[in-house]
Amino acid sequence: MSENQVVSVEYVGEIALICIDNPPVNAGSAAMRQGLQKAVQDVNAEGKAKVMGVYCAGRTFVAGADISEFGKPPQQPFMPDLYNEVEASEIPLVAAIHGTALGGGLELAVSCHARVAVPTARVGLPEIHLGLLPGAGGTQRVSRLAGIPVALDLSLSGRQMPAKEALEAGIIDRIMEGEPRDVVLAAAEDVISGTLQTRVTRDIETKADDAAIEAAKAMVAKKAPGLNAPVQAITAVAASTLPFDEGLAAERAAFMACMGTDESRGMIHAFFGERAVANIPEKRETPRDVQSLGVIGGGTMGSGISTSALMAGLPVTLIEVTQEALDRGVATITGNLEGAVKRGKMSEAKRDAALANLTASTDMNALAEVDLVIEAVFEKMEIKKEIFGKLNTICKQGAILASNTSYLDINEIAAMTDRPQDVLGLHFFSPAHIMRLLEVVVGEKTDPAVVATGFALAKRMRKVGVRAGVCDGFIGNRILGHYLKTASYLVLDGAHPDQVDKALEAFGFAMGPHRVGDLAGLDIGYMTRKRLEPTRPPEERYGGAIADRLSENGWNGRKTAKGYFVYEGRETLENPDLDGIIEEVRAEAGITPKTFSDEEIVDRYMTAMISEAARVLEDGIALRPVDVDVVFLMGYGFPRHRGGPLHYADTIGAKALVERIETYAKEDAYYWQVPALLQKMADEGGSFDKMNKGK
Numbered sequence: 001m002s003e004n005q006v007v008s009v010e011y012v013g014e015i016a017l018i019c020i021d022n023p024p025v026n027a028g029s030a031a032m033r034q035g036l037q038k039a040v041q042d043v044n045a046e047g048k049a050k051v052m053g054v055y056c057a058g059r060t061f062v063a064g065a066d067i068s069e070f071g072k073p074p075q076q077p078f079m080p081d082l083y084n085e086v087e088a089s090e091i092p093l094v095a096a097i098h099g100t101a102l103g104g105g106l107e108l109a110v111s112c113h114a115r116v117a118v119p120t121a122r123v124g125l126p127e128i129h130l131g132l133l134p135g136a137g138g139t140q141r142v143s144r145l146a147g148i149p150v151a152l153d154l155s156l157s158g159r160q161m162p163a164k165e166a167l168e169a170g171i172i173d174r175i176m177e178g179e180p181r182d183v184v185l186a187a188a189e190d191v192i193s194g195t196l197q198t199r200v201t202r203d204i205e206t207k208a209d210d211a212a213i214e215a216a217k218a219m220v221a222k223k224a225p226g227l228n229a230p231v232q233a234i235t236a237v238a239a240s241t242l243p244f245d246e247g248l249a250a251e252r253a254a255f256m257a258c259m260g261t262d263e264s265r266g267m268i269h270a271f272f273g274e275r276a277v278a279n280i281p282e283k284r285e286t287p288r289d290v291q292s293l294g295v296i297g298g299g300t301m302g303s304g305i306s307t308s309a310l311m312a313g314l315p316v317t318l319i320e321v322t323q324e325a326l327d328r329g330v331a332t333i334t335g336n337l338e339g340a341v342k343r344g345k346m347s348e349a350k351r352d353a354a355l356a357n358l359t360a361s362t363d364m365n366a367l368a369e370v371d372l373v374i375e376a377v378f379e380k381m382e383i384k385k386e387i388f389g390k391l392n393t394i395c396k397q398g399a400i401l402a403s404n405t406s407y408l409d410i411n412e413i414a415a416m417t418d419r420p421q422d423v424l425g426l427h428f429f430s431p432a433h434i435m436r437l438l439e440v441v442v443g444e445k446t447d448p449a450v451v452a453t454g455f456a457l458a459k460r461m462r463k464v465g466v467r468a469g470v471c472d473g474f475i476g477n478r479i480l481g482h483y484l485k486t487a488s489y490l491v492l493d494g495a496h497p498d499q500v501d502k503a504l505e506a507f508g509f510a511m512g513p514h515r516v517g518d519l520a521g522l523d524i525g526y527m528t529r530k531r532l533e534p535t536r537p538p539e540e541r542y543g544g545a546i547a548d549r550l551s552e553n554g555w556n557g558r559k560t561a562k563g564y565f566v567y568e569g570r571e572t573l574e575n576p577d578l579d580g581i582i583e584e585v586r587a588e589a590g591i592t593p594k595t596f597s598d599e600e601i602v603d604r605y606m607t608a609m610i611s612e613a614a615r616v617l618e619d620g621i622a623l624r625p626v627d628v629d630v631v632f633l634m635g636y637g638f639p640r641h642r643g644g645p646l647h648y649a650d651t652i653g654a655k656a657l658v659e660r661i662e663t664y665a666k667e668d669a670y671y672w673q674v675p676a677l678l679q680k681m682a683d684e685g686g687s688f689d690k691m692n693k694g695k
């Protein structure tokens, strides 16, 4: 009998059942590794068993190495050695997978001598999402069991492969229904009776597949240029045709070349960040019960929000002013749901159930009984105020009244009701049924239980809620509004929009700001600038003149086929009129253009982003630096391997950032001001990471 805190052994006749119980996800922590090693050694030493069955308690099989141990002094036994020991066991092991066998979890399963899984199980090698690759034999053993193309697919996509597919691929041997303990026991009996074959994975030969390796290299060069982990993963998989120990050594070397890099640190920060943002002051409040939703507005946002709620199984009442607009909204929702079926996100039966849950009306009184209303109409304060005034009289007591505004004052909106405690902002990102970010905007008088309900709703809709305070633009759009000015100043002063975009795309953004502007519609920025014009301080340099002229010509980007660029079919071409406009504006402003290196473009853009993010923290709009990071990673296409603007800021350091701002301030002392928080960090040796940790 062997036992430690997380691994226990139980004999059932000639079968030794090894149970890993390491909540929440049975990660391969030091205690788990030590326990498993001892269990395998003890069972072998006792010699009573003919077979060992490994399974997990709780919701999942081992979900990988314990990520929280990365960066700390490593503790023995190391995973690759342990799994070699498992594979070398005299007594064969069979693994029973339920939930997800991921990374080090799948690596454990493939070092066992047979594998079974319940029908709902999934397997994967998601290390790539942490800037890593499998480091405990995964690339070597999956290639041996399923071939190089499957090993490349799993380690480069990081996707979770369903049990059925894993069976067809040869990663698992059988699908069996039942509770994990029953399944592993039955599988072990089959091993004894000879109906389930055992194999030693390392003894299988990997078939060389140079074409697959070359195709993967080309794909990575195109889709993930500059990233290290995908390149290293291909090297490791390619090494699986070597004798096993040589291949394993190559995998180890590749893994070590990824561990601790900025890329990996950034992605690990993003992984924990997405979970850390749920830690809000209101987390102990009991959320209000939400069983039905009302959505006002059937435009892109309202339809997207409705789709997302319907996909989460919530009944939705959609309101529009005219029957025509309502029909358009319903058609968009139907199309969105259809798309979800096509992408494999929902079954046809679920789509039908979702559509049956949709009620559409032109009468706001239809919202009388809903538990939560989300207003998603045009961004005009007067319209929103009128709607909230009406909701105040229509909605039942205790109903939550939310606005999807992306920058307007929630307190002013709430003041239109006599129940401001029930009002909050729920700022979704477009397309709302796909984007996972939700800013939960907390007004002065919002009831803490209402905040908790916003977070519960986010979770139910499979979104990540981030708590934001009230200011123009909240966390994301406020910071965006500030750093976009840098992009326009760079162009005014001499850079070309295409150069700015390409420099930022090389940094890792999916699209540069001018291409994003064209995609979103330049009229949006135009309207915002006009709205803010009366409040613009005289000291502030105006950077919007070039964009204004494009809009005034009716060139609003993709929707008009012309903006900063010209769009012909799938092609993006130069706008032949752009240079003329730029020169005209520069001449009128008396600017002699200068040249900017790509590096300087990125430095200025990022410094502006970090500066405003620091002020957002100073003002208490975001709870912690990690909240800002998650908003940018999930809502603004910020490169995941950079970990978010404030994680990236720490890689530069507060002192260097202050120096940069002081240099830029010589040109424009109004725009480039050192935020007090950054100055304090520079003076006291602080960092955003320390702030996240409450130091």
Ligand code: 3HC
Residues within 6 Å of the ligand: 024, 025, 027, 060, 063, 064, 065, 066, 067, 068, 079, 100, 102, 103, 104, 105, 107, 126, 127, 130, 132, 133, 134, 135, 136, 138, 272, 275, 276
């Ligand atoms: N290590 C440490 N903690 C982990 C973890 C891991 N591998 N996986 C999840 N956790 C933690 C989460 O941080 C979270 O903690 P919290 O409650 O304090 O916020 C808790 O476990 C629950 O996680 P989720 O909220 O994500 O739970 P879900 O049920 O939604 O998802 C999951 C479960 C699919 C397993 C998901 O957690 C996941 O994808 N985990 C990461 C899997 C992974 O990347 N594995 C590879 C690790 S690297 C590796 O194995 C290297 C090896 O090759 C040498």
